[in-house]
Amino acid sequence: IWERGTRSMVRFEPSFSENKSAVTEDEEVHFTYKELSMTRRVTVSILVTTLTFFLVYDRMAIDGVLLSLQEFFSINDSTTALLQTFQAISSSIFFISIGMIGDRIERKRLLLLAVSLWFFLVFLSLIVGRGMFWAYLLLRTLSAFAYTVVSSLGPVIVSDIFQGRARGYCLMALSIAPLIGSLLSMSISSWFLTSGYSWHSAMLISPSIVLPTTIALLFTMPRHEPTLNFNKSSVLSLGFIDDIKSLLSIRTYALLVFGATFSNLYQRAMSFWMPTILLYGYMANGPSFYWNLPFPVLMLITLLLGFTALLIGMPLSMWFAESWQHGRSPLCTGRPFSRAIPLFVTLSPIVYSLISATAITMFVRMYPVYLICLFLNSLLTGGAAPLTTQIVLDVSPKWNRAASMAIYNLFVGLADSPSSLIVGSLSDVFRGEATDPLSRYNAFVYALYILLGCNFISAALYGTATVFYPSDLAACQDDDMLSITSDEETPILKGALDRRASIVERGLLSRKATLDTTLL
Structure with missing residues (x-):
């Protein structure tokens, strides 16, 4: 019997996620949270964050020593780009694998093994x-498995041992660690390159820190045996395919996925080839053009300036877009604008393309203009990524949000893989037989100009999503009426994952509405 005055709801979940164990999430993680001391919990959190930082550092440090790597293996630009291409492909495959086995294997064992x-x-x-470049390529490709494990299990481990605000602080640290690791890696590895050291030296930093960190985790991280659900069918069943079909039937979601894919290309x-491009420009003009600064210092200024602008621009951009949407921005004169956030996301790749093209052109012509463009680019477009994620979650049903993010990252990762190879191949074509630094710099710039067209395709897809956003958001809110939980002891009703309720679901809702009316 539905109580009068309460909003009655039924939660429909994927058919493959049936759980009859009667163990709630809080009960499942409470034992770890209760038994660990605060010192041990903080230690585990710091170690997991450190592990994340240096695994990202290792992935990105190779970008700063590409010239030394090319000389060592005697390879051209297009062959070098295979490192990024194969790493992106393997990461996508490994993410799918972790999605299948991550909850079935004890976390500490899986983490230490990886x-x-x-x-x-x-x-x-x-x-x-x-x-033996191909052997090196294979080893680097397989090593991506550890990154996918740590990046997937890290937030889960932190959530096991912390609750409330402390959990939020730790998750924020886990989010910032990859960003700082990627920024510092290129600067530090570039210093090794310009100082005359072998590329091997730059790649030794991460293993030297990861080894003691892993040993420390062996003794401090608690075991967490998984709670297996034997009634759960395979993740390769039609249930998982239905997830993809259902989510891609949401027009805003599908357009955002493909738009982010083109934008990420x-x-x-740009991030893969940037240290190499800037080094060629630096070699072509000489140190005097860049205020007699050593190249590692130049890279450090570039990275710190971009990082500072990002830290300022990200919260400001999000505040502006959300204020505009809710009618609190001076631009809207007090009237809400429901399409403000997707419109901001639409304009971001256009602004990014124009400023980025100016920046890479001005690096060898007017270095101060390059720095200004670099700062403005991160300042004005920094909020696009978190706002895109927010839209993805807003238009996805509550019971399907984890799948929506997984599919989003999968599509973006798979399409991202050929980007470095495209630029490397085009640069080989544009420079021909020329080997001087300026010719190689210009060849890379021309290749990036061509790839900039992907950002305009992305903007067109985002703009189309802006049209459908209000209706998809309203439809999602209607669908969320199906996800409001009943009493804890009431069995969870299963239903289809289609955007529109099935005949059975409609019948249930109709019956409930009749009961509500009768009780009034």
Whole structure:
């Protein structure tokens, strides 16, 4: 019997997620939270964050020593780009694998196994010979497994041992660690390159920190045996496919996924080749053009300036877009604008493209203008990524949000893989037989100009999503009426994952409405 005056709801969940264990999430993690001392919990959190930082550092440090790597293996730009291409593909595959096994294997065991395997593979990659690039490529590709494990399990581990505000602080640290690791890695590895050290030296930093961190985790991290659900069917069943079909039937979601895919093509290629492009420009003009600053200092200024602008621009951009949407911005004269957030996301790749094209052109012509463009780019477009994630979650049903983020990252990761290869291949074509630094710099710039077109395709997709956003948001809010939980002891009703309720679901809701009316 539905109580009068309360909003009655039924929660419909995927058919493959049936849980008859009667163990709630709070009960499942409470034992770990209760038994650990605060010192041990903080230690585990710091160690997991450190592990995340240096695994990201290892992935990105290779970008700063590409010239040394090319000389060592005698490879061209397009072959070098295979490192990023294969790493992106393997990461996407490994993310799917972690989604399948992450909750079925004890977390501490899986984490330590993955990091130990990573350490072994990285060690082998540092001792390969000059004529063994393909062996090096294979080892680097397989080592991506550890990153996918740590990035997937890290937030889960922190959530097991912390609750409330402390959990939020730890999750924020886990989010910032990859960003700082990627920024510092290119600067530090570039210093090794310009100081005359071998690329091996730059790649030794991460293993030297990861090893003691892993040993410390072995003794401090608690075991967490998984609660298996034997009634759960395979994740490869039609239930998982239905998830994808259902989410992609949401027009705003589908357009955002493909828009982010095109946008990421340029951004990932830019981050991969940026240290090499700037080094060619630096070599072409000489130190005097850049205020006699050493190249590592130049890279450090570039990264710190961009990072500072991002930290300022991200909260400001989000505040502006959300204020505009709710009618609190001076632009809207007090009237809410429901499409403000997707419109901001639509304009971001256009602004990013124009400023980015100016920046890479001005680096060899007017260095101060380059710095201004770099700062403005991060300042004005920094909020696009979190706002895109917010839209994805807003238009996804509550019971499907984890799947929506997984599918979103999967699509973006798979399409991101050829970006560096495209730029490397185009640069080989544009420079021909020329080997001087300025010719190689210009070849990369021309290649990036071509790839900039992907940002305008992304803007067109985002703009189309802006049209559908209000209706999809309203439909999602209606669908969320199906996800309001009943009493804890009431069995969870199962239903289809389609955007519109099935005949059975409609019948249930109709029956409930009749009961509500009768009780009035």
